[in-house]
Amino acid sequence: MEPVLTIALAGNPNAGKTTLFNHLTGARQHVGNYPGITVEQKEGCCLHQGRGVRVVDLPGTYSLTAYSVEELVARDFLVNEQPDVVVDVVDASNLERNLYLSCQFLELGVPLVIALNMIDVAEKRGVTIDAEALSSRLGVPVVPIIARSGKGVDRLLDAVLATAASARPHPVFLRYGSDIDQALTDMTDDIAACTELTAVYPQRWLGVKLLENDEQIVRKTLEAHPEAGKKLIARCESVGQHLQHTLGVYPEAVIADHRYGYIKSIIHQGVVHRKFVADRLYASDKIDKVVTHRILGPLIMAGVLYCLYTFTFSYSSVPVEWLEKFFALLSTGVDTLLPDGPFKSMLISGVIDGVGGVLGFVPIIMFMFFGIALLEDSGYLARVAFMMDRIFHFFGLHGSSVMPFIISGGIAGGCAVPGVMAARTLRSPKERLATLLTVPFMNCGAKLPVLTLLIGAFFSAHQARYMFLSTLAAWLIALCVAKLLRLTLLKGASTPFVMELPPYRFPTLKGLFIHTWERTWQYIKKAGTVILGISILIWAMMTYPELPEARVAHYDSLRQEARQTLAVDTEGLAAALAKIDTDKAQDGLRHSIGGRIGLALEGVSRYAGIDWRTNIALVGGFAAKEVIVSTLGTAYSLGEVDPEETTSLQERLDKDPNWNPVVALAVLAFIMFYSPCFVTVVCIARESGSWKWAAFSMLFNTVFAFILAVAIYQIGILLYPR
Structure with a gap:
């Protein structure tokens, strides 16, 4: 029985x-x-x-x-x-x-x-x-x-x-906005330490209850693991204070708002039909009728994104110029004060031209983050995800994949790491894998300086337009790759989509400034730590081993001959010596470890118009995409055409004969879509449960990006020959 x-x-x-x-x-x-x-x-x-x-x-x-x-x-x-x-x-x-x-x-x-x-x-x-x-x-x-x-x-x-x-279901993970979701992610390890509680309650549920200041759960957490409990309470208090400063609300209110947003999105998706039109609608419902409309919604979204890029590049150009002049003066000052030698070379080429090239984009990043914070805090960003649901289903993805895409930089300025982690809320393993493998295609914050550099150098008259088009291209390519994966390696039906629509709010200036500064500071810290270390390492790879004595003696003899031959021609002598120094610098760069790697890859990369110096930067990009700019700065500093002239990296690329708009487009395409950075690869391995998928992501993305870059370059030189 x-x-x-x-x-x-x-x-x-x-x-x-x-x-x-x-x-x-x-x-x-x-x-x-x-x-x-x-x-x-x-x-x-x-x-x-x-x-x-x-x-x-x-x-x-x-x-x-x-x-x-x-x-x-x-x-x-x-x-x-x-x-x-x-x-x-x-x-x-x-x-x-x-x-x-x-x-x-x-x-x-x-x-x-x-x-x-x-x-x-x-x-x-x-x-x-x-x-x-x-x-x-x-x-x-x-x-x-x-x-x-x-x-x-x-x-x-x-x-x-x-x-x-049936089998006992898994807990459903609702989203509560970037601040609370990040806090829940940060709390994971400390909650996991409370094994007595995690044996009874779901981990994320415990985190939500702690943020809601549930007295019973707070007490049980402190009893189960006092040390971890104190850390968790402190984190919850920190989030509470942060939300008070930025939005003027407590975590409980934000959580309740997002739950009702989740419910509202369900009701709006053909669940409830009304025979009588209500006399009064809430303001948010009236707005949603317009901004999530089938036809008007996407047009409004495109207009908002275009305005975001126009705002960013129009108002950030002046501070960008100030920073460029500052680093140029700093480079000139160091060059004047210090004697020639490895230390001076490291400071100028490794630190100032490397890290300075990245920090020079801080105003652009700051303006971009301010615009994104405005969209996010107002509640509009969630509507973008809601509208994208139908499109995502067509490409075989779950509607909830929208948020990992946006978090990864689907609007601009995100990061693939939290985007990959956000995919864990997807129930279907195949939809989760398809999302994990395609979110790195988004234009994350690390790619923004590279895109800005190349677009500014070769398409300066249409910066906002090209940035907007690059965002559309990232979405389109990611969705097409997802469709390919879902038709081949990851076959399966799509599952239904539900997403919370938080209420509209008027963002506070204080909240916008705090969110902008937090994200900008993260970027600056990365430039001052990770990028600094990698820049110095890459400078060493592009400096050592030094030229053999025979080669150094050869250039010394050429300088001596020039002085004897052009002793009376001051201008001619200066030009000849500059040419010899440039040739020596180029020869030294080719002889270095980095130069040898770049030259070895040039046999293949030349089909995409990519030269050996750019190859060095792209190899560095496997560690972190931000390094690409600093490495290009170092490479073109060590072997620049006129060492006496201090110019920005944009100007150096624009003057270099190996670069032109077609090459820039090919390089842009490659950088946008090639292998994720190392930290993202590790996250993909952890979230997918296998290094096989992480290796697949690196290999597939790089091969795909190279084929795309070759196609752009080969077609480009046919249409616009040099």
Whole structure:
């Protein structure tokens, strides 16, 4: 004989939960109190398809955050007793409010069936609910019932038995905005240390409850692991203070807003149909009717992105020029003060021209981040993701893949590492893998300086336009590659998409400045640490081994001959000596380790118009994309045409005979799409569970990028011969 099933009836007060309980159990019920408290405990039993069912009527509650005794009782029963199925009784005539509790059941990862009660009342109010669509969006069975008359109750019990026979579901991860999502990621290791709690509660759920300042979870965390608990509480307090300074709200309010946004996005996707048009709509609904419109929405999005790039390049040009002049003066000063030698060369070519080249783009990065913060804090960025859902499904990706793409730099200025980590919320392993392998195609913050450098050097009259087109190209290529992967290596059907739409807010200037500075400071810190170290290492590779004595003597003799031959021609002598010094510098660079690597690769890279000095920078880009600019700065400093003239890297590239607009486009394409940086590769290996996929990402992306660069260069020189 099969064991008796235990089901828990949960729901908001007045949702019809007790009516359903009475219909199921009839006279076979008893009422008592939960141990030690005055809250009523109702239990009963029923029989369905020969299976005994124990029914527990939980106290009515609006939330699972333990602010009241009823909420604490309901949550403790679900966690400690682990019923076979939770039946969430939802008032169909007040769907949005009732689904708030459903979201928390999904986050807790309990086996869930939704009883859509009072559908008759909803229909009288002109509201029709598509239960199948709601079930598809939530990923749980949804059964319409009328508890008063018993209509649909047998179907509900059928769904309960089917759910009980299925595997226990995984918790659903909702998104709560960049600040809270980052905090939850940072808290992972410390939460994992609290093994007593993680054996009972999902890790992310614990993090959310700590941020909501749930007293019971805070206490249990401190008892389970005092050291980790203190770190977690401190992190939560830090996030709370940050949100207060930037948005003027507490974490609990942000979490609630995003849960309602999640619900609203479900309702907007063909779940609810209204026969009567409401007299009054919320302001956010009115705005959404325009900005998420099938036709107007994408046009508005394109216009917003174009304005973002126009704003960035129009207003950042002056501070960029100031920084260029500052580093030029600094280079001249060091050149004047220090004697010739390795240390001077390292300071000028390795540090100033290398790191300075990266820091020179700080104003552009800052203006870009300010624009992105404005879009994010206002709530518009979530609407962009919402609109992209239909497109993503066409290319075989889940709609939730939109957020990893945006986080990775889908608007501009993100990072592939958190984008890869954000893909862990996708349920389908194949959709998750397809997302992991394509998010590195986005124009992350590390690529922005390179794109800005090349576009500024060769397409300065149309910077905003080319940056906008590069963003569109990144999206298009990423989606096409995703489609290819889903048709070949990662075949499978797409799963339904749900995404939260947070309410619109007026961003505060203080909040915008804080978000802008935080991201810009991260960029500056990276330039001052990682990029500095790699720049010095690459300078050493491009300096050593030094030229053999015989070669040095050869150039010394040429200088001596020039002095004797052109002794009376001062200008001619200066030009001849400069030419000899340049040839010596070029020869030294070719003789170095970096030069030899670049020359070895030039046999292949020349088909894409890429010369040996650029090859050195591209090899450095495997470590970190920001290094490309610093390495180009070093390479063109060590072997520049006129060592006496201090010019910006843009000007050096523009004057170099190996560069032209066609070459620049080919190099741009290669940099945008070749192998992810090393840290991203490690993250792909960790998130996919295999180094095989990480290696595939490096190899596939690099081969694809090279083929694209070759095609652009070969077609370009046919159309625009040198």
